Amino acid sequence: MAYLSDIEIAQQCVPEPITTIAKRAHIDPEFLEPYGTYKAKVDLKYLKKSKPERGKLILVTATNPTPSGEGKTTNTIGLADGLRRIGKDVMVAMREPSLGPVFGVKGGAAGGGYAQVIPMEDINLHFTGDFHAIGAANNLLAAMIDNHIHQGNKLGIDVRKITWKRCVDMNDRQLRSIVDGLGGKGDGVPREDGFDITVASEIMAVLCLADSILDLKNRLARIIIGYTYDDRPVTAGDLHAQGAMCALLKDALKPNLVQTLEGTPAFVHGGPFANIAHGCNSVVASKMALRLCDYVVTEAGFGADLGAEKFLDIKCRMSGLIPDAVVIVATVRALKYHGGAEKSKLAEEDLVALEKGIPNLLRHVSNIRDVYRLPCVVAVNRFPTDTDREVDYIISRCRELGVNTILSTCWADGGRGSEELAREVVRLCEEGNSNFRFAYEDDLSIKEKIEAVVKKIYGGAEVQYYLQASREIEKLEKLGFRNCPVCMAKTQYSFSDDPKKLGAPEGFTVTVKDVRMSAGAGFVVVLTGDIMTMPGLPRIPAAENIDVDVNGRITGLFRKRI
Numbered sequence: 001m002a003y004l005s006d007i008e009i010a011q012q013c014v015p016e017p018i019t020t021i022a023k024r025a026h027i028d029p030e031f032l033e034p035y036g037t038y039k040a041k042v043d044l045k046y047l048k049k050s051k052p053e054r055g056k057l058i059l060v061t062a063t064n065p066t067p068s069g070e071g072k073t074t075n076t077i078g079l080a081d082g083l084r085r086i087g088k089d090v091m092v093a094m095r096e097p098s099l100g101p102v103f104g105v106k107g108g109a110a111g112g113g114y115a116q117v118i119p120m121e122d123i124n125l126h127f128t129g130d131f132h133a134i135g136a137a138n139n140l141l142a143a144m145i146d147n148h149i150h151q152g153n154k155l156g157i158d159v160r161k162i163t164w165k166r167c168v169d170m171n172d173r174q175l176r177s178i179v180d181g182l183g184g185k186g187d188g189v190p191r192e193d194g195f196d197i198t199v200a201s202e203i204m205a206v207l208c209l210a211d212s213i214l215d216l217k218n219r220l221a222r223i224i225i226g227y228t229y230d231d232r233p234v235t236a237g238d239l240h241a242q243g244a245m246c247a248l249l250k251d252a253l254k255p256n257l258v259q260t261l262e263g264t265p266a267f268v269h270g271g272p273f274a275n276i277a278h279g280c281n282s283v284v285a286s287k288m289a290l291r292l293c294d295y296v297v298t299e300a301g302f303g304a305d306l307g308a309e310k311f312l313d314i315k316c317r318m319s320g321l322i323p324d325a326v327v328i329v330a331t332v333r334a335l336k337y338h339g340g341a342e343k344s345k346l347a348e349e350d351l352v353a354l355e356k357g358i359p360n361l362l363r364h365v366s367n368i369r370d371v372y373r374l375p376c377v378v379a380v381n382r383f384p385t386d387t388d389r390e391v392d393y394i395i396s397r398c399r400e401l402g403v404n405t406i407l408s409t410c411w412a413d414g415g416r417g418s419e420e421l422a423r424e425v426v427r428l429c430e431e432g433n434s435n436f437r438f439a440y441e442d443d444l445s446i447k448e449k450i451e452a453v454v455k456k457i458y459g460g461a462e463v464q465y466y467l468q469a470s471r472e473i474e475k476l477e478k479l480g481f482r483n484c485p486v487c488m489a490k491t492q493y494s495f496s497d498d499p500k501k502l503g504a505p506e507g508f509t510v511t512v513k514d515v516r517m518s519a520g521a522g523f524v525v526v527l528t529g530d531i532m533t534m535p536g537l538p539r540i541p542a543a544e545n546i547d548v549d550v551n552g553r554i555t556g557l558f559r560k561r562i
Contacts, residue, residue: 006112006558010120013261022257025091025265026292033254035128038119041254042267044212046288053290055091056429057321060299061308061368062329063361064338064493064502070331071112071381071411075418076299078115078410079327079379079425081262082418083295088426090295092117092264095271095281096131096256097124098199100171100535102557103543110268112558113411115418117258117266121554130207130269131169131198133252137220137245138167138201144241145225146181149189157234159191162226163516165533169198173536200276200533203245205521207253208270208282209318216253217246223520233479235519255285262415265293274301275492276533278310278523283319290321295429302492304328304364309457312372313438314485314523322436325428326368326376327421329408330361330394332386338502347385354390358397359504363459363495365403371456373435375428378405379421442483446473446515449486450526454510458495461507469512469527476517476524487523489531497529 004012018040022032031046060079062072073094080092094117097109102124110120117123126132142164149157168175175195181188198204202223210216221237228234236242255269267289270282279301289296300307308326316322332354333346339357341350361378368376378398380391395405406424409417440452447463454460465473476482493499496508516525537543545556 006116007120007555009114010116010118010261011553013118015118015259016263018257018259021259021263021265024263025257027257032257038258039122039128040257041128041251042257042288044254044284047212047284047291050288050291053287055290055293055296056324057286057290058295058297058325058327058425058429059308059311059323060297060327060329061304061311061364062302063334063364064303064305064495066334066337066343070329070334072299072329073109074112074115074411075327075329075379075381075408076297077111077117077260077266078408078415078418079421080264080266080297081115081260081415082410082422083297083425084262084264085415085419086422086426088295088422089293090264090297091267091289091293092260093267093269093281093285093289093296093298095279095299095301096127096268098131098197098271098273099125099169100197100199103546104171104535104537104541114261114414115410116261117268118261119258121557123258123268124557127268128256130252130256131271133248134201134203134207135167135169135198137248138198138203140245140248141223141225141236141239141241142166144239146188148239155234155238156228156230157226158229159189161231162191164223164225165194165196167196167198167201171197171535171537173534176532176534194534196533197273197535199271199273202518202520203249204270204272205277205518207249208272208278208280209315209521210253211283211287211319213246213250213253216249217242219520219522220245221520224517231475253284255282255288264415274307274310275531276489276525277521278314278487279307280311280315283315283321286321287319295426304367305457305495306488306490306492308368309439309453310487312436313440313453314487316436317438317485318522322434323374324432324434325425326374327379327425328361328364328368328376329379329381331381331383332390332394333383335361335394340502349387349390351389351393354393357503358394360495360502361394362397362401363504365398365401367457369401369403371439373437375431375433376403377421377424377428378403379408380405381411382407382409442485445482446477446484446486446524450488450512453486453488458510459504459506460496460510463510463512465512466514469514472515476515481517481519481524485523487518487525488528489525490528491531499529
């Protein structure tokens, strides 16, 4: 069967004017700042003048994905459309895509099939310029660091201990490690340097956790850029950089309003990576949405061991938000992959592989229900090749845990394919059985927090630390950062730090290679495995298939579903 590509579906849709969407979202015209006809920003003044938060918050997460992803964003959008179809006042709040994955592996990240946010070309490319502003603020700080050193280095910054990198929103492995300042005395001080991808910049995390301009400026001032010769931290505030950085970011802090294919209002704002940073959309977008409507559907990046853990242990801790229900997206093919089935045979019925792989889903369900004490439902993102026997097996195993399983066909059917899921989510919200707690408390040491995540969430047995990591943890605790949450940077493909350990491994050891303090964001980044903050392009990048015709019509942003 031939399918339209995602971009072809999106381009066939006739979007409604953004003023109509804003009215549907109960946004007064005085707070709307249109960017053309179909997208706009919403002034932060609305947060001061609006009513208190009134909506129910629904978090969408997933099992550990296969390399191709399993449709979590698609189901987030589909659920919002489904809720609207059954008469609920709803918004969806999502992250913005990074240009790196758009031109690298994914080809885009605005949902898929008949569950998308639009205008998808704008959202996947330059959108409203938020990422450009973040990159500019990041690189302004880098320039001010090197200028300070060039102009005499009054602060005594040790060039060997500068931790701040430049950034660009592109997968460019050539820039991971560089030497700059070459050419002569007037061209700066030669030193080792490097680039991160923009979504890995601490400024991205800061923007997504700040709840006001003042909070943003204070967080920017706290960013640690390096250390002096006597090992004292140097901050952006020491360089008097926070004011100019905040000036570059003031409009980027405002949430972006767009719509789904079915006209459901959507905030698409911020985009920190989930295997490097905390992987959630902005706090201001979430809070604003909760003041506008009765139900807000949001997502966290990658599997529940990464995105949901950080949403709950970092974003909720800092913002006071608490989900009323959680949706765990799973696919038959992903569970068979976790059970050892070959990629080329995932479309074939294989109950043996499914039985071996389903513990991955069951552990995620157990974590949400038993560790975080949140009500949840499993949404099976159904593919045409899934058999009834495979689906029935998943339903029966989840029922043993007391969790319902709902089939979702929103990729093919839009909101109509998520109506049953929407009704189950409403039921969970109305029952009010959320008894939320964190996976760890603030007063634990940094190592105790790391071990809590590894043992409670991942199912690991122990944590080993490189000497460098242990020394850095000791230094950070002496500097007063003991009470900060931890942001685990690890592979998204496994509960462990080894992407080859599929399913639900037990008894494994997680190795912490290094830790980095994100003082502006307010968390300690814990680096495990082979996590890089600057990805590279694959052998055949998605960029090779992206084109634009003489009329400006873009093609190739999304692959066809197989």
